[in-house]
Amino acid sequence: MAQREPIGVVGTGYVGLVTAAGFAELGHEVWCVDIDVGKIERLRGGEVPIWEPGLEELVVRNRDRLRFSTDVGDALEHARLLFVAVGTPPTYSGDADLSAVRAVVGAMPASDRHALVMKSTVPVGTGASIKRVLAQEGKGGFRYVSCPEFLKEGSAVADFLHPDRVVVGDDGDWAGDAVVGLYAPLGAELVRTDIASAEMVKLAANAFLATKISFINEIANVCEETGADVLEVARGMGLDDRIGPKFLQAGIGFGGSCFPKDVSALKQLAGNSGYHFQLLNAVIEVNELQKRRVIGKLHKHLGTLVGKRVALLGLAFKPNTDDMREASSLVLSARLQADGATVVAYDPVAAGEAGRLMPGVELASGVLEAVAGADAVVLVTEWSEFGELDWQAICAVMSGTTVIDGRNALDPAAVRAAGLTYEGIGRG
Numbered sequence: 226m227a228q229r230e231p232i233g234v235v236g237t238g239y240v241g242l243v244t245a246a247g248f249a250e251l252g253h254e255v256w257c258v259d260i261d262v263g264k265i266e267r268l269r270g271g272e273v274p275i276w277e278p279g280l281e282e283l284v285v286r287n288r289d290r291l292r293f294s295t296d297v298g299d300a301l302e303h304a305r306l307l308f309v310a311v312g313t314p315p316t317y318s319g320d321a322d323l324s325a326v327r328a329v330v331g332a333m334p335a336s337d338r339h340a341l342v343m344k345s346t347v348p349v350g351t352g353a354s355i356k357r358v359l360a361q362e363g364k365g366g367f368r369y370v371s372c373p374e375f376l377k378e379g380s381a382v383a384d385f386l387h388p389d390r391v392v393v394g395d396d397g398d399w400a401g402d403a404v405v406g407l408y409a410p411l412g413a414e415l416v417r418t419d420i421a422s423a424e425m426v427k428l429a430a431n432a433f434l435a436t437k438i439s440f441i442n443e444i445a446n447v448c449e450e451t452g453a454d455v456l457e458v459a460r461g462m463g464l465d466d467r468i469g470p471k472f473l474q475a476g477i478g479f480g481g482s483c484f485p486k487d488v489s490a491l492k493q494l495a496g497n498s499g500y501h502f503q504l505l506n507a508v509i510e511v512n513e514l515q516k517r518r519v520i521g522k523l524h525k526h527l528g529t530l531v532g533k534r535v536a537l538l539g540l541a542f543k544p545n546t547d548d549m550r551e552a553s554s555l556v557l558s559a560r561l562q563a564d565g566a567t568v569v570a571y572d573p574v575a576a577g578e579a580g581r582l583m584p585g586v587e588l589a590s591g592v593l594e595a596v597a598g599a600d601a602v603v604l605v606t607e608w609s610e611f612g613e614l615d616w617q618a619i620c621a622v623m624s625g626t627t628v629i630d631g632r633n634a635l636d637p638a639a640v641r642a643a644g645l646t647y648e649g650i651g652r653g
């Protein structure tokens with residue numbers, strides 16, 4: 226493989242580590258930097274601290290090209306492009322917390338041979354403000370590129386290697402050309418644009434996907450009132466080319482580290498700029514209410530929840546990840562406990578993180594252990610293994626008969642054939 230230029234990646238979380246391993250796979254030496262000393266030590270020891278399909282293999286295969294450090298100076302010494310992939314969590318106001326991004330920018334020396342390439346999701350205007358700060362500090366030679374990330378946890382490695390598109394927002398200088406060159410081997414459609422538009426593409430894309438989810442959830446809720454089945458409705462809608470079948474799965478709402486915070490950040494950004502983004506208010510409100518609809522369904526079947534035992538299957542915010550950020554299971558378990566229920570839960574990979582985030586919840590090591598003695602079972606995250614459950618065996622150990630399918634992922638006939646009562650979301 227031809228020698229490719231070394232690059233730096235600051236932040237070794239879901240985005241940073243996948244980006245680093247992906248570029249290493251393309252032949253680059255990658256200098257990975259994180260302030261989390263423990264994480265860097267684990268990575269140096271060959272351990273991958275997050276659970277993401279295919280990532281460990283990629284890191285192991287490219288071990289010789291991946292360097293790990295807590296000192297951004299190491300990356301600056303070896304690479305001219307520094308990808309920034311630090312977290313931008315929400316503040317109490319709903320704005321994006323840019324303190325980690327600012328810390329990275331603040332650590333940059335004066336240089337006319339380096340560029341920051343922003344992978345973190347940031348509000349529109351962040352690039353302009355970073356360039357202003359760098360110029361005020363006499364570091365105006367530092368270039369800036371916006372290169373938002375669209376990978377999905379659970380398929381992040383495949384998404385890096387086969388992106389739908391690559392968006393590069395820049396000032397038309399060497400740095401933008403270099404980033405375009407880095408991604409060229411992937412053969413993806415390129416959107417090269419200005420920095421503000423690139424920043425907006427990311428926020429608008431996530432807000433649109435979240436809107437699609439809240440829309441189908443509202444259709445599901447109307448289906449419940451009118452006797453229609455949202456699965457049939459979504460199938461009929463999704464076959465329309467203009468709509469498409471993706472993100473039309475009704476359920477108990479979206480969570481995760483991106484949609485909730487990015488929708489809220491766009492709403493805040495609009496508000497701060499003097500525009501009231503009405504639609505996004507509704508998207509957020511519908512999602513919050515949707516997470517709680519399961520409680521109403523449980524009341525319908527069980528009456529009071531005081532003293533009832535409820536088993537949650539799946540805790541991660543979606544399948545194939547250990548990420549619990551903003552997971553629907555967090556809201557659900559807290560509400561159930563507040564209503565007097567005992568909550569027992571099982572997740573194939575997220576149990577460790579869940580133990581820390583869900584005080585009072587009993588964690589089981591398997592499905593049968595979780596449902597033993599339960600008055601009701603709620604499917605929260607549609608891990609594929611839950612599609613093949615032995616409902617006869619489950620029925621034999623449950624105390625009650627209620628099964629709430631929060632993701633419409635179970636086979637209602639199989640559940641009912643075992644003598645259990647099935648209820649999904651929006652299924653008439």
Ligand SMILES: NC(=O)c1ccc[n+]([C@@H]2O[C@H](COP(=O)([O-])OP(=O)(O)OC[C@H]3O[C@@H](n4cnc5c(N)ncnc54)[C@H](O)[C@@H]3O)[C@@H](O)[C@H]2O)c1
Pocket residue numbers: 235236237238239240241258259260261264310311312313325326328329344345346347374375376377378482483
């Ligand atoms: N997770 C996703 O699916 C996804 C997808 C697209 C975009 N994004 C965006 O990418 C960014 C990163 O997300 P993530 O999920 O990878 O976050 P993460 O929390 O998994 O990782 C962030 C990492 O940055 C490190 N960090 C924080 N401050 C630092 C500093 N000053 N210097 C060096 N390292 C520092 C943290 O220790 C952590 O390891 C966010 O802006 C997010 O919105 C995330």
